[in-house]
Amino acid sequence: MRALASTLAFAAALAAAAPASAQQFTPNAQIVQGLQGAVQDVPNVSAQALRGLAEAHMQYSGPPQDRPPLAIQLDQLAQINVEIEFDLNSAMVKPSSYRTLGAIADAMHNPELLGYKFLVVGNTDTTGTRAGNMKLSQERADAVATALTTTFRVDPRRIQAVGLGEENLQDAKNPTAAINRRVQIFNVGRAGALTPR
Numbered sequence: 001m002r003a004l005a006s007t008l009a010f011a012a013a014l015a016a017a018a019p020a021s022a023q024q025f026t027p028n029a030q031i032v033q034g035l036q037g038a039v040q041d042v043p044n045v046s047a048q049a050l051r052g053l054a055e056a057h058m059q060y061s062g063p064p065q066d067r068p069p070l071a072i073q074l075d076q077l078a079q080i081n082v083e084i085e086f087d088l089n090s091a092m093v094k095p096s097s098y099r100t101l102g103a104i105a106d107a108m109h110n111p112e113l114l115g116y117k118f119l120v121v122g123n124t125d126t127t128g129t130r131a132g133n134m135k136l137s138q139e140r141a142d143a144v145a146t147a148l149t150t151t152f153r154v155d156p157r158r159i160q161a162v163g164l165g166e167e168n169l170q171d172a173k174n175p176t177a178a179i180n181r182r183v184q185i186f187n188v189g190r191a192g193a194l195t196p197r
Helices: 002-006 028-036 047-057 072-076 095-109 130-150
Strands: 079-082 116-122 159-163 183-190
Touching: 028 079, 028 095, 028 183, 047 116, 047 159, 079 095, 095 130, 116 130, 130 159, 130 183
Parallel strands: 116 159
Antiparallel strands: 079 183, 116 183
16 A cells, blocks of 8 residues: 555654653654655545544444444555654653654655645554543644644644544554554645735
């Protein structure tokens, strides 16, 4: 799959309490490459539509591996998976993650990506309640989007944030695995003409 080929794995768990020196870092050029691939004829995906899909998906019970996929169209988008560290059960971005956020913002300011919009998607594992995970993932996606738009001055009209909780597990056979606790950045197509603010 095109998107899987362009996906960059930054490290282990989002909630891990690793020191700043232990966090892996991917250079700006690799982030640009990951967000640049397969941007022609992208499916129409919005935060609002994904939120509705995730809420409807919560009706499925049973083991996570038996639930249907949430949003197959996401796999068609250029994307990266990033490690953004948070305190346990918190949406406060740890200072150790600001270098990664800065690199993402630099990529979004790159001329190759300047005309595109992005979707910040928060995901959790299955620890905790589904409703609690949905709320926490939204708060974390909002925190990442806020950091990108305030600290790093990415135009907020180019970024939407949505939390999918545990509804879009990367490894459904191991639902509590660290790989499921991730933030994804998707390129959702051209931003169109943005008037200066």
